[in-house]
Amino acid sequence: xxxxxxxxxxxxxxxxxxxxxxxxxxxxxxxxxxxxxxxxxxxxxxxxxxxxxxxxxxxxxxxxxxxxxxxxxxxxxxxxxxxxxxxxxxxxxxxxxxxxxxxxxxxxxxxxxxxxxxxxxxxxxxxxxxxxxxxxxxxxxxxxxxxxxxxxxxxxxxxxxxxxxxxxxxxxxxxxxxxxxxxxxxxxxxxxxxxxxxxxx
Numbered sequence: 001x002x003x004x005x006x007x008x009x010x011x012x013x014x015x016x017x018x019x020x021x022x023x024x025x026x027x028x029x030x031x032x033x034x035x036x037x038x039x040x041x042x043x044x045x046x047x048x049x050x051x052x053x054x055x056x057x058x059x060x061x062x063x064x065x066x067x068x069x070x071x072x073x074x075x076x077x078x079x080x081x082x083x084x085x086x087x088x089x090x091x092x093x094x095x096x097x098x099x100x101x102x103x104x105x106x107x108x109x110x111x112x113x114x115x116x117x118x119x120x121x122x123x124x125x126x127x128x129x130x131x132x133x134x135x136x137x138x139x140x141x142x143x144x145x146x147x148x149x150x151x152x153x154x155x156x157x158x159x160x161x162x163x164x165x166x167x168x169x170x171x172x173x174x175x176x177x178x179x180x181x182x183x184x185x186x187x188x189x190x191x192x193x194x195x196x197x198x199x200x201x
Contacts, residue, residue: 013080015059016059016084017080019056019084019088020084022053022056022059023052023056023087026052026088026092027091027095029045029049030046030095030099031098033046033049033159035099035104035159035163036099036100036103038160043160046156046159049156050153050156050160053149053152053156056088057088060081060085060145086118089145089148089149089152090115092152093106093110093111093148097110097111099159103163104159105169105173105176110176110180113183114180117144117183117184121187138190140186143182143186144182147175147178147179150175150179151175151176151179154171154172154175155175158172
C-alpha cells in the first residue's frame, strides 16, 4: 500500500534508527552492571539492559514489514538495518565475553565465530548487490538471529536472577552452544550463492 504522508515515508527508518539508541542503552547498562558481586543496583541495570534489548528486538521485527506494507523501502533501511543488528548482537556477545566466560558462558572464540560468519555474509552481500542482484534474508539467517537474541536474553536473566541455580546454568549453556553451532553452520547456506557469484550468474 503506497502512502503520500511524509511522516509515514520515514517512519520505518525512524524505527530502525531508534534501534541504535536502544542497542547502545543495552550495552551501556550491561557494561555498568557488576554481575560478579550483585547488588540491588546491578540487578536493576541488568533488568533494564534486558528491557532495552527486547525493545531493540521488537523494532527489528517491525521496521521491515512497515516499509514493505507502505512501499517505502529505501537504501538507507537496507544498509542501516543490518549495521545496527551487528552492533546489537556482536556488541552483546563481546560484552558478555568481557564480563567473563565463567559467569556468562561466552568465550572470546565464540565471539570470533559469530564475527567471522557476519563478515563472510556481509562480503557476499556487497559482491552480489554490486552485480545488481538482490540479497534477501534466508530462513537460516532469520533463525540465526532469533537464536542469538534468545541466548543473550537468557544470559541476562541468568546474571540478574539465577546465578546460583544449576538448571539455569545448564539452560544458559545449551542456549549458547546451540546458537554458536547454528551460527557457524548457517554460513554454509550461502555457499551456493558464492558459486553463482564466481560464475557471474
